[in-house]
Each structure stands twice: as C-alpha cells, then as structure tokens.
Amino acid sequence: MLCKRSLQGLRQPGFQTLSRRFLSVTHEDPAPGTTTANIVDQELGNIIGVYARYPLVMSHGQGSYLFDKEGRKYIDFTSGVAVTSLGHGHPEVARLAGDQCTKLVHSSNLYYNEPAIELSSKLNNSLAQNSKISTPSKIFFSNSGTEANETALKFARKAAYETNGEGKSQIVYFNNSFHGRSLGSLSITANPKYRRGFEPLLPGVVQATYNDIESIKQVINDKTAAVIVEPVQGEGGICPANAEFLVALRKACDKFNASLIYDEIQCGLGRSGDFWAHSIVKDQASPDIITVAKPLANGLPISATIVSSKVAETLHAGEHGSTFGGNPVACRVGSFCVDELSSSKILNNVRKQHNTLTSRFAEFTTKYPSLIRGYAGRGLLLGLQFNQSPTDFINIARKQGLLLLPGGNNNTRVLPSLNVKDSVIADGLDIMDDTLKHLSK
Template sequence: MFRRAFASQSNGPCTKYMDVTHADCTNPPSGSSVAQELDEFKMTTLGTYVRPPVIFCSGKGLNLYAEVPVDNHGPGTMTRYLDFAGGIAVNSLGHADEGVADIAAEQASTLVHTSNLYHNNWSGRLLQRLAELTRQFGGVGLAPKTRLDPHSWHLRGFLANSGTEANEAALKFARKVGSSRSTSPASKTGYVCFQNGFHGRTMGALSVTPNPKYQAPFDPLIPNVRVGELNSFENLQSLVDESVAGVIVEPIQGEGGVFPADIDWLIALRQRCDQVGAVLIYDEIQCGLFRTGTMWCHSEMPIAAHPDMVTMAKPLANGFPIGAVLMRPEVAEVVAAGDHGTTFGGGPFTSRIAHYVLGRLSDPALTENVREMSRYLVERLERIQVLFEDMVDPNGLRGRGLLLGLQLKQPDLSSKILAMARHRGVLILTAGQNTLRFVPSLTLTKADVDEAMDVLESCFLVARKQQL
C-alpha cells in the first residue's frame, strides 16, 4: 500500500510517555463532582455506549479538556487530551473554531428554523456550493476542474440531519429510480452491499451493514439484500443482477477496518450497475469532503468509476448535525414531491454553518496540509511497523490522506493500545478486526503528529513488556 520510507533508526522507540499520566484509567474518587455527574448520567442515559470515566467540557483545535478530580471534595483540575479521533472524523477544523462559532452565533440570532414548508436563504446556497465545488474538484460524473454552466449539469441534493439519514434517503431514491428503469418494477427491489461496510444503525442503513453484532438483535431487517466482497471480481455479474435497484459501497471502508476499494473494481461495479439499471451509491460520510486530500474520495478517479449518488455528513458542519445526498440529474429527475422528507434537515442555521465550513475545507492551503501531514503521519506509522514488527502487520498500513488504519497482529491488542494512549493523553480509534484508526482534524500540525506517535510508541513498548 505504502512505499516504506523508514528502514532503520539509530534511536529506539520513544519512552517519554511510558508512565501513566492521566487519571481516567481508574474511576474518579467517590463523592467527587466527576463521580456524581457520571452516576447521574448512568441513571438517566440509555447504555448504548461504553464510555471511559472522563467528561470533556471544552476544547480548542486538536485539544480536548476534561476535569480530573484531585480528591472527593470540590472541583478538580483540568487535563488536556490530544484528539486524533476528531469526533470520529467530524471535527475537520478542530474544536471551538472561532469562524464557526461566529457564524453560529450570528445565524442563531437571525433565524434558526422555518421547516421545509418554506424556502430559506441558506439551504439552496449550501447545495449550490456543493455542486460548484464538485464541478471544480471532480466527482459524481464530472472530471476535476470541469467548468460548466450550472444549468447544464444539474447536480442536485437533499439535506438531512446525519449520515445514516443520508443513506436512508439514498436507498429510497435508488429503489424508486431502479423501479422506473425496469419493465417489472415489483421485482426490482434488491440492494447490494459489501463485507466490512458500515452505513448506519437505522433499519434501512443497518440492513446494508453486514455485521452480525449490529444486525442480529434486530432481525428481520429489510429483505432482498445481498452481500458481496470488496474488490472481488468473482460473481460480480450474479451479485448485481436485474433484481437489484441499488448498490452501496464506501470507496474507503472506515468502521470496517480502513479498506480502500480498487479503482478497477469500482469501474467494473459501475459498468455492471449500468448494464442492469441499478443505482450506484458511494457512502463518503467518512472518506469524503477533503479528508483524503480531494473533495471526494472519487474526485480524481476516472469518470467510469463515479457513482450516481454520494452521501456525506460527518465534517460537513464541523460537529453540527447534518447529512446530505448529492446526485446526478438523471437520478434527481425521478424523485418527486412527497417521496421523502425531514423536519430539521436543511434548516438555515446548520446550512449556513455548513456553507461556511465547505469554504474553509476547500481552501488550497488546507488541502495541501492534508497531503503533507498524511505523508508525515505515514512515515511515523511506518517507523512503528519496523520498531514493533512483532506486534504490527508489516502490510497493515492502509488508507489515504488523513484516514489511515494500522493492522495489529495479536487479538484485542488494538483496544489495549487505545486505552493506553488515552491514559497518556491521546485519543485514537479502532476499526474492524484489531486495527488502529487515525482521523484527526485536517488542521493537524507536525508537532501534533510527533506527540501522538511518541505516545503510541510508548504504548507499544508497555504492551511488549507486559507480554514478556
């Protein structure tokens, strides 16, 4: 996947962070303000997540701050964490961005919600900016730097509130478009998804997320869903047949383990969808919107590999809830009034924030920073591969831009490394089977990379000693 730049290093792994420095590895003292707040949280909040005993109360850039109790009397002290998880690839501009805060404050004092029974002056501007930037950078059927009359290629969109809602909308639209292309609409209702894919937790999105851990408690899901293997040409013809209305795939699978789709395979998938009249959906909720160094993960791919629809969410408003679907004109023209709806989606408040965030994300200086920091982060991860070849898969560095995964050898080691890193003040993620995942803010600096990777090296050293 990557050309190894690091072959040898005279100095060994960083030992600076081997000693535990953060208090969240143990429960806070009984009676402390943090302990009381956590107890109240447990009493009132449904336990759908397993969280460490730390409560974040502020942030700035890549830094998050939490209160750590000194004893069981009075307030504690503030401790800093370096956030390499980015709110699960959400906070592309970092925490508490001043520009976002100013826009949010101004719009909140002007107009927040009118409902979709009426127009507002920001949802249309947001979709226009999405279309214009897609024409500029490439994607959804257009080559990069395409300069077209906006009325000659009607990329259109639907605004929702989250990634799973964007995927639900795309699946519904695909069903209607697929039926419109078939002589027997009642038989063209199927979907195709792929192993290790993740598309959300609502019933439709969950149905195309083929993970027994997520699906089994909620069977039966929607019917007629087939599961293929990413990058496998075998049985592609039978997998995507005349009964399939929509195919959904992540160009880089995020939650499933950071597995990139091969361009030649995407071209073959696109071709097969055209042959049977199926709608091809790219879920770029995690890999889109400049995280990989281009606007869309598919922006610089051949047009023959482009989808009919692309879904997005996570970084679009830098933490404010939003999701969207952008689609080719031949898909959009089939969707009619009443086919879908949302109460909050496309409101002026979040739409204006997203419009602003898109302008920042498309800044050439930021996209160049993504590429430069990606190169440097890859170098540091390659160093870890060599220093800890007994623990890290030598071919396990995957991804693109600032969506990177590192495959480990031993079972459950990734969760142990994640906890060790958090105890030492760095937040990372896991993905798939024993993979560490790195999705920091796109404003990342070299100093941030060095700190995070020094912590990670210390964690691997501790883990190695524990195994001896």
C-alpha cells in the same frame, strides 16, 4: 519513560504518576467521588446504555485538543469520529452559528431557505468540477449519516421503479461495510454484532466482497436497484477501494441500469486527501448518488444525499421529507466548512500529515512486529493494524493524553482534524511509540 516532548502541556498538576515501572500515566481514570465519577453515575440512571463510553467527560476543545472536567488535556486523534475536521472551538464556526441563531434557527420546509440553497450549490459545483456526477446534481438535506443513506436507498428504489416498474429493488452492499443503524441502513451494514436482535431487516439485500470484481459479477443483475459502497471503508477496518473495483462497479451498474451509491460519510469532504474520496477515478466511475454527513458542519448535525439529475427527475413533491433537514444554522456553517475543507491549504496539509504519520507507522511495523501487522488508509483516515485487539493500546495511550479510535479487523483508527499542526502530529506519534514500546516488553 515517555520522551519529554510528548509530555509538554499534557502532564497536569495534581495527577500522579501511577505506574513508574514502564510508563508515566498522567491521565488515570478518575476515582470515585470526582466530578467525572458523579456525572457518570447520573448518566447511568438516566440514559440508555447503548454506548460503551470511556470514563471521561469532555468540557471543551481547542483546535486539536480536548479538555476534560478534571482539567486534563488530550490530543484528539478521533475528531469526534471524523466530524470536527476543522478542529474544536473554531472561531468562524462559532461566529456563523451564533449569527444565524439570532436571525433564524428554523422555519420549516414550507418555505425556501437561503443557507440550504447556498450550501447545495457549493456541493453541486464542486461535484461538477471534480467528480463528473451526471450534472447538474441535486441535493436532499437530512441530519445524520444514517438518514442520508436511508434516503439514498429510497431514492435509488424510486429511480428503479420509475424506469423499470416493480421488481427491480435489490440492494447490493459489501462485507465490512458500515452504513448506519436504522432498519434500512442496518440491513446494508455487514457486522453481525450490530444486527443481532433487530432482525428481520430489509429483504432483497445481497452482500458481495469488497475489492473483489468476481464477487460483484455474481450478485449484480437486472433485479439490482442499487449498489452501495464506501470508497474507503472506515468503521469496518480501514480499507481503501481499488480504482479498478470502482470502475467495475460502475460498468456493472450501467449494464443493469442500477444506481451506484458512494457513501462518503466518513471518507469524504477532504479526509481522504481529495475533497471527494471517489475523485481518484474521475469520470470513469461517477456515482448516481453520494452521501455525506459527519464534517459537513464541523459537528452541527447535517447530512446530504446528492443525486444525479437522472435520479432527481424521478422524485416529486411529498415523496420524502424531514422536519429538520436543511436547518439554516447547520447549512450556514456547512457553506463555510465546504469552502475550507476543499481549499488547497487543508488538502495539502492532509497529504503532508499523511506522509508523516505513515512513515512513522512503517517504522512501528518494523520495530514492533509482535504487535503491529501493518497500516492502511488514505489521507487522514488511517488504520494501524494490530495482530490482536488494540484495546490495551488505545486505553494506555488515552491515559497518556492521546485519544484514538478502535476500528474493525484489529485496527486503531487515526483521524486527526484536517488542519492539525506538525507539532501535534509529532506529539501524538511519540505517545503511540511509547505505548507500543511499553506493550512490546
């Protein structure tokens, strides 16, 4: 049976306990004829089926909780895939977005844009203080992580072209990487599952082995324009980069005059426990380009490609652009998010909740060795690694009111909001424990 605490506020009237043998399943998938089933049917006829969705329709969220159309409450340990770092329904996010909507939603990139300038100066100042990217850095705004990486590849190629002419265009990426779905960013995304059917992709891309210094020596040379790396790999299986590996990448890029690109789209902006995930290496491995997106405006679409002054100098009017990039609503909210996500209140909470989660994960590893291989990650970008696929675990936890994410290499990703409360973490961990107990029988 579930322990009492994990059910507080989660068991909803009208939902039966369907499996008394092991667990109290309070959130069974909605039956035919329910509101949810009808919405699912409508989607099937209208929207391309590229998403393998769970049979849930979310109606609203509050803090670390989501509520579905059937009125059921879930603990959200996904944060919309590392997006809603300040939780759902944040009053200041709503206020700023509403206020900006009444003033100016869009005016195009023909004119100067105050919210974008304010946000860019906050990001640039933070980098100057914490990361030592060759200052002053400069920013290009777009709308998704994929676009930010696509932009990074273009800018790195342009910098190589301006300094070395044609022929210096090779891009190095790593196994288990995830950088997006456009043809360019897909070319540097390792998982063959995402690439199949879309090839040929970008020529001149070379894969190396993550955290393996020897492997980079074999692929980085004077044809290399850029190396792109996630300081903590997310999608491909939670795996933090070693500091020595990042330093070796920096040295190799310096030797061959290539741009080092950090993709901090999932691991950046506080999620790792530091505002910039790469700041653990400080000025020993400063990047030339950084990409951020997901939590930058807590769910409004926005991304940024941040480049060193050296790269910025190689770019001129008309060489890149985006209709929506730098959208005033997203940027206005983004400025607030940067202030909050870089505050010691949030970063201390990330470290505290990291400790609570990982000490229970250590317990799970000892208690359930047939299921759990171990755990890894930084801050609130954590992976509980199973011996086999965690699909059953994730499905059963969901039916008990806890939302979790799959990740590569048999990981269950645990990504709560960065302002998550102690009691929510405790409840989520209890549900995980109950689910593991059930599966270990």
